[in-house]
Amino acid sequence: MATAAPEIVREWLSANAQPIADTDPGYTGADLDPLIDRLGAATVVGLGESTRFSRQIYGLQERIFRALVGRHGFRELAIQDSARSGERWDEYVRNGAGDPETVLAGSWRPWRTTETVAALEWIRAFNQTHPDDPVRVFGVQPPSAEPADYDVVLDYVRRVAPDRLAAFEAHLAPIRTAHQVDEHVQRHQGIHPGRPFAEHARDAFALLETLPTTMEYEEAHTRARLILDFHENSVAGQGGFARDERIAGERVIDRQGATGAKIVYWDGIAHTAALGAQLGAARFRGTGAYLRDEFGAGYASVALGFHHGDLGMAVAPDPLPDLMDAALGAVDLPAYYVDLHADAPEAVDHWRRGPAKARVISGIYDPAEDAGANIALASLADAFDVLVHVRETSPVHWLPIDDQ
Structure with missing residues (x-):
């Protein structure tokens, strides 16, 4: 079990903390140079955040990414989203197709920020000045349903069986809202309509299979299958966050093998950690664990976290004493990073090689239940190579939610 860090650990953290001058992604000072050089030697760098709601954490994630692109030739960005969404990002940054807001309209909700x-x-501007050596983007998840898929199914029903349209709308209208607010978040917020979305999706799919099979049927059937898979594989559909991310790991591995490019991978710390994590009573083996298996020291794992502050949907208090975030908060700096593999006395090495708990704040976070908002790791230093810590956070800026 993780416990509060002893005084010698706090002293070591203070002595080894490298101050960060600015969390703005456009800042180009030399404060991150040693970190960028260390990460630049890797083939894949996982930049994992403890929350997707912090402007400062996102800013540092972006700062590190830009520096790795500019100084060390990283040319691929892997994102936690479906292949379809990644393709739209890629089309924009390479060819200027569409505009960022339109590109993000079909992306996973946490990406829809200014x-x-x-x-x-920034990536688009970089590619315009490096047309023969562009940055590419890809999603680590298989293709999944998007709001437009529901319209394809409904349009087909409207043409071939208009008398059945109301039945389909009764199933699809409530569940398409999950593309704006995840189903498990709806339950947390008390706005869920009641029936599990996967059940609605299964019923809609079964109804579709009873309809006439015209030339357009196959396309409608494909979209309905995507909708069903989306809801069955969601956090709510699977009954929790715990899962095995072998498919996502293989996606990154295969991409690197095919292109030879150096890759930055953006995701939450449970996904980027280089070994499995415990989420409550469930085990989670994230993408980062497969990347460490494949690349060894060529996979660098960075955890970006914070001490306290405003996340927009909630204000997070100081972390509990047994979290690594509490130990990091003992350093009197607004932002810094520390290399977990730097020289250290035996007592510190014992701490960093031992079990740890790290704060993780998702869309269902409730400050009253802060004690459960964390992941447990068998070894801090085996999970992460570098820790980045921000003392106080403020919220990201959300794009407007459309009515799809």
């Missing part, structure tokens, strides 16, 4: 818009615009 901070992501700025990231896409």
